[in-house]
Amino acid sequence: MPYKLYYWDGIPGRGEFVRLALEEAGADYVDVAREPDGQERGTTAMLKLLRDGEGATIPFAPPFLKDGDLLISHVANILFYLGPKLGLAPAEEDLRFVANGLQLTITDFVAEIHDTHHPIGVSLYYEDQKPEALRRSSDFLSERLPKFLGYFERVLRQNPKGKGHIVGDRLSYVDLSLFQLVEGLRYAFPKAMDGYEENIPGLIALHDAVAKRPNIRNYLASERRLSFNEAGIFRHYPELDRAS
Ligand SMILES: N[C@@H](CCC(=O)N[C@@H](CS)C(=O)NCC(=O)O)C(=O)O
Numbered sequence: 001m002p003y004k005l006y007y008w009d010g011i012p013g014r015g016e017f018v019r020l021a022l023e024e025a026g027a028d029y030v031d032v033a034r035e036p037d038g039q040e041r042g043t044t045a046m047l048k049l050l051r052d053g054e055g056a057t058i059p060f061a062p063p064f065l066k067d068g069d070l071l072i073s074h075v076a077n078i079l080f081y082l083g084p085k086l087g088l089a090p091a092e093e094d095l096r097f098v099a100n101g102l103q104l105t106i107t108d109f110v111a112e113i114h115d116t117h118h119p120i121g122v123s124l125y126y127e128d129q130k131p132e133a134l135r136r137s138s139d140f141l142s143e144r145l146p147k148f149l150g151y152f153e154r155v156l157r158q159n160p161k162g163k164g165h166i167v168g169d170r171l172s173y174v175d176l177s178l179f180q181l182v183e184g185l186r187y188a189f190p191k192a193m194d195g196y197e198e199n200i201p202g203l204i205a206l207h208d209a210v211a212k213r214p215n216i217r218n219y220l221a222s223e224r225r226l227s228f229n230e231a232g233i234f235r236h237y238p239e240l241d242r243a244s
Contacts, residue, residue, distance in 0.1 A: 003029040003082075004066040006046045006059075011232035012180075012225075014110065015063040017075045018082070020176040023219040025086035031224070033062075075110075076103040079173045088176070090168030099167045102155065102174045106181065109148045113188070114233045116140045116240060126230075126237070137240035141192045145185070145244075149200050152178060156202040163202055164209070171213075178203060179210035184234030188241070195244035 003022065007015025015031075022029045035041035049071075050059060059073035065082070072078050080100045083089030089096050119136035120129040152166065161169035166178060182203060186193045197204055210216055219225055228234050 001068060003027060004032050005029055005063060006032045006049065006066070007063040008046075009034045009043060010226065010229075012184075012228060012234075013063075013232045014075050016180055016226075017106070017173075017177045018063050018065065018078050019224075020180060020216070020219075021079060021082055021086055021088050021173045023224070024171070024176055024213060024215050025088060026215055027082075027086055074107075076100060076107050079103055079177075083173050086173075088171065088173045090170070090172060092168065095168045099172050099174050102152075102166060103177060105148070105151070106174070106177050109144075109181065110233060112140060112144055112148075113184070116188075117235050117237060126235075130239075133237070133240060138242075141189065141242060141244055145189075145192065146196065146199070149185075149196070149203065153200040153203050156206065164206070166206070171210075175206055175210060176216075179207050179216075182207040184228060187228040188234040188236050190236070191241045192244045 005015065005018055005022065007013060007018070012019075019031070021027075030041070032041055033043045033046045037044045039045065046062065049064075050062070053059070054066075054071055055069065057071040057073075059071065061073070063075060063078065064071060064073040065078045066072075067081075072081050080089075080096070080103070083096065083099065090099055116137040117126050117133050118124070118129065119132045126133065156163055156166050159166065159168075161167075165171060166174050182193075211220065228236070230236065
C-alpha cells in the first residue's frame with residue numbers, strides 16, 4: 001500500500017522535507033492534496049482529516065503521513081518513522097537519536113525562516129507587518145542564519161564517520177533536509193547567501209552531492225517538484241534581503 005503524504009498544494013513548504021526522502025528512496029507514495037478532489041484524495045480529503053482525524057489521531061497541521069492505519073504528524077517525527085524504513089537513517093540505534101536532534105534543529109530554523117516575513121502574526125498578511133519583518137530579517141541575517149548554518153557546518157566537519165554526511169557514514173534524511181535548506185535560503189535571500197556561502201563549504205558540497213543523486217536529479221526535473229513562491233516558507237521579498 002502506498003504511503004499517503006498530506007500537505008498543502010502549490011508550495012513546497014514543510015512537506016518538501018518529507019517528499020525528498022520519499023523520492024530519494026523511490027518509495028511508492030501519493031501526494032494526497034495534489035490529487036484531483038474526491039472522497040479519498042485532494043485538498044478536501046486532507047481538510048476532512050484535519051477536521052475529524054482518524055481513530056484516535058487528529059493532526060494539528062500538515063504535513064502528516066498515513067501508513068496503513070497509522071497517522072503521523074510533524075516533519076521530524078515523520079522522518080524519524082520513515083528513515084529506517086527507507087534506508088535513510090543511520091544504521092546505529094544511538095545515531096538515529098542524533099539524526100532526530102538535528103532534524104528538530106532544522107524544524108526550529110524553519111520556524112525562524114518563516115518568521116522573517118511573518119514576525120507578528122501567522123494570520124496577518126506580510127504587507128501588514130512589513131516594518132517588523134524588516135527588523136526581524138535584519139537580525140535573522142546577521143545573527144541567526146550564521147548561527148544555524150555555522151552549527152550545521154561544524155557538525156558536518158566534526159562527524160567522526162566522515163565529512164560527506166551530517167550523521168553516520170551514509171546518506172540520511174537529515175542530509176536531504178540540509179539540501180532543501182540551502183535551496184530555500186538561496187531563493188529567499190540570494191544576496192545574503194551569496195556573501196555567506198564561503199563560510200560553509202562542507203554544507204555546499206553536501207548540497208551539490210545531493211543534487212547529483214540520480215533519484216533526486218530526476219525528481220528536481222519533474223513536475224512533482226514545486227517551485228518556491230511567495231505563499232510558502234521560503235519567500236523572496238527583495239527588501240528583506242541584503243548582502244552579508
Ligand atoms: N512543527 C510542525 C509545523 C507544521 C506547520 O506549521 N504546518 C503549517 C504549514 S507549513 C500549517 O499548515 N500550519 C497551520 C497552523 O499553524 O494553523 C512540523 O514541523 O511539521
